[in-house]
Amino acid sequence: MSEQARYAAVLLALAVLTLSLFIASLTTGPAEAGFRQSLAALFVDEGDLMSLVMREIRLPRAVLGLMIGATLGLSGAVLQGYLRNPLAEPGLLGISASASLGAVLAIYTGLSATFALGLPLAALAGAVIAVLLVRAMAGERGGTLTIILAGVAISAFAGAMTSLALNLSSNPFAALEIVFWMLGSLADRSMTHLWLSGPFMVAGWVMLAMLARPLDVLTLGADAASSIGIDMRRVQFLAITGTAASVGGATAVAGAIGFVGLVVPHLLRPLVGSVPSRLLPASALGGASVLLAADVLVRLIAPGRDLKLGVLTAIVGAPFFLWLIWRTRRQML
Amino acid sequence: MSVARIAGLIVALTGFCGATDVFASGETAPKRVVSMNVCTDQLAMLVAGEGQLHSVSNLAADPGISVLADEAGRYVVNHGMGEEVFLMGPDLVLAGTFTAQPAVEMLRRLGFRVEQFPPESTFEGIRDSIRRMGQLLGRQERAEELVAELEAGLDDLLREPxxxxxxxxxxxxxxxxxxxxxxxxxxxxxxxxxxxxxxxxxxxxxxxxxxxxxxxxxxxxxxxxxxxxxxxxxxxxxxxxxxxxxxxxxxxxxxxxxxxxxxxxxxxxxxxxxxxxxxxxxx
Structure with missing residues (x-):
């Protein structure tokens, strides 16, 4: 019972943190307006310009930060449980990079201009290919090393193809946008982006949430899980499609943002215990907090310079990743 | 053997004596001008006399960037590369201050006269550039005509509030x-x-x-x-x-x-x- 209460307290704390960072994101920006004035302009539309800024620029940015962060945290937690690999996350497995490649192909060929849904669908297709490849490489009992190496290869290849596609574009600005697709940004995203990517993220979340119980059983091993009636094919379908849909939707509008999915589940696991079904909601909230915080920071550190989110997440995430490798080295050998 | 000497040798052997022409005959107007920058291309096209301008850059024919794209077809195209400009044997090379610096340096070392124009940010600067182009090409009258047109146009703009x-x-x-x-x-x-x-x-x-x-x-x-x-x-x-x-x-x-x-x-x-x-x- 006390464990239950502890879990509820962690979730509540995370929810409060996420909410405060969401409000911080709404009230941070180059336009000099007070805290109250900004929020008032958001709720009461008096046809003034501040309302326009709050509703069309800040709100989509904050909501996308919340949703994309939740997507990354949740998919990281699911992938770590599903692949039983502490180093799994969409960025390291090449899923984000492949989704980026899909989005790049859709945008720069002009497909997304004629068929708007082409953008998230292409990113989703890229993500599906990456998950399938990683799954195939991992095999039945894929080791930690195999999965991560497959991810490195897929990331490198997708990154190279993204650069190639952008360099070959006849638009001279395209080549400069490689950095957006590799590092991610939420600057000046609009409601259009939200409507385009939101449904894919929500659909992905639903599928990933359905994995909560199967993942709990999966901690006993795949054989044990199927012996007590877990349909492994269904689990695989949900994990792959759910990750691809949510990460694909997120990446299509914000580029590839790394390390959130890696760090968040690891930080929260000691707090909620190693039960996957508890880790999933906590990781979603934690991911949202981390990404919102990063997005507030990029605006405070370098206002007007469009610092990329991936820069901040990597500054925190890469040393963490090294530490994790250090710690798991013995298990890997 | 220095680069300049080799260049001198090549010039002597191949008969490209354009580079030395200006210095030999004093202040006569250049007869074979090559421009390497889309802005000097257009100024030169406006100011130069018949047959004086030999080559303009490839960008001069791009209608997105160049107002005089249609006229650019009358000239030989260069791509702002030192080697091709060298082979054209110009007696005056026009370049922007941001034009490929290595190419400009090389042409200077080879003894060509290279004149660079900075990008303009004011109408006074535009007037000065037109006059300078007129002087370089020995077409001061044409330059004054263009300056007068520009002045008249600017005055017209401010006449009606x-x-x-x-x-x-x-x-x-x-x-x-x-x-x-x-x-x-x-x-x-x-x-x-x-x-x-x-x-x-x-x-x-x-x-x-x-x-x-x-x-x-x-x-x-x-x-x-x-x-x-x-x-x-x-x-x-x-x-x-x-x-x-x-x-x-x-x-x-x-x-x-x-x-x-x-x-x-x-x-x-x-x-x-x-x-x-x-x-x-x-x-």
Whole structure:
């Protein structure tokens, strides 16, 4: 019972943190307006310009930060449980990079201009290919090393193809946008982006949430899980499609943002215990907090310079990743 | 053996003596001019006499960048590379101060006369450049004609007062142009006020979309896009918040070619802006 209460307290704390960072994101920006004035302009539309800024620029940015962060945290937690690999996350497995490649192909060929849904669908297709490849490489009992190496290869290849596609574009600005697709940004995203990517993220979340119980059983091993009636094919379908849909939707509008999915589940696991079904909601909230915080920071550190989110997440995430490798080295050998 | 000596040898052997021509015959006008920069290309095309200009850069024929794209077909095309310019044997090479510096250095070492023109950011600068081009090409009269036309045009613009509206230039990747840029000079020549004065933005800088929205310019100027394929750089032009403040008459497209280079035709950009301001003020 006390464990239950502890879990509820962690979730509540995370929810409060996420909410405060969401409000911080709404009230941070180059336009000099007070805290109250900004929020008032958001709720009461008096046809003034501040309302326009709050509703069309800040709100989509904050909501996308919340949703994309939740997507990354949740998919990281699911992938770590599903692949039983502490180093799994969409960025390291090449899923984000492949989704980026899909989005790049859709945008720069002009497909997304004629068929708007082409953008998230292409990113989703890229993500599906990456998950399938990683799954195939991992095999039945894929080791930690195999999965991560497959991810490195897929990331490198997708990154190279993204650069190639952008360099070959006849638009001279395209080549400069490689950095957006590799590092991610939420600057000046609009409601259009939200409507385009939101449904894919929500659909992905639903599928990933359905994995909560199967993942709990999966901690006993795949054989044990199927012996007590877990349909492994269904689990695989949900994990792959759910990750691809949510990460694909997120990446299509914000580029590839790394390390959130890696760090968040690891930080929260000691707090909620190693039960996957508890880790999933906590990781979603934690991911949202981390990404919102990063997005507030990029605006405070370098206002007007469009610092990329991936820069901040990597500054925190890469040393963490090294530490994790250090710690798991013995298990890997 | 030094590079210059080898070059001298090549020049002697192949009979390309253009480079030494100017120095041998004193101050006679150059007869075989090669321009390596789209801005000097256009100034030279306007000022040069018949047969005087031999070659212009490949960009001069690009209608997105060059106002005189149709005329550029009359000249040999170069790509701003030292080697090809060398082989043309010019007696005067025109380049911008940002033209491929290694090529310019090489041509100078080889004994060619290279004159560089800085990018213009004011109408005074444009006048000076036209006069300098006239002097270099021995066409001072033609240059004075062009300067007089420009002056008359500028006076015309300011003759009839126009409502003092605010203008914002919004380019790809959210860049705007403030004091010290040619766009700023054009806005002032049209008798209008650049929003960057109020925001304290000088030169070409990024402006966050929300700052642009709150500055609420009467007129927003977009460069004309001539790219076949889309890029995120132009995505903000579709942003709902941007369209809310810049649509209909308030959105003015001025083709890039009129103000990429400071030249007599830059006046056309000011005329377009002035006319747009007239239409907005009437409402």
């Amino acid at each position: 126009v409502a003092n509206l605010s203008v914002a230039v919004y380019s790809a990747n959210s860049y705007t142009s403030g004091e010290g840029s040619l766009s700023h000079a054009v806005i002032e020549a049209a008798g209008l006020t650049n929003i960057t004065d109020k925001l304290g933005i000088a030169g070409v800088q990024r402006i966050p979309l929300e700052q642009l929205v709150l500055a609420d310019p009467d007129i927003v100027v977009l460069g004309e896009q001539h790219y076949e394929k889309p890029a995120l750089a132009q995505e903000n032009f579709q942003h709902p918040a941007f369209r809310a403040i810049a649509s209909g008459d308030r959105l003015v497209r001025i083709p890039d070619r009129y103000w990429i280079c400071g030249a007599p035709f830059t006046l056309e950009a000011a005329r377009m802006l002035r006319q747009a301001a007239g239409e907005v003020a009437e409402q």
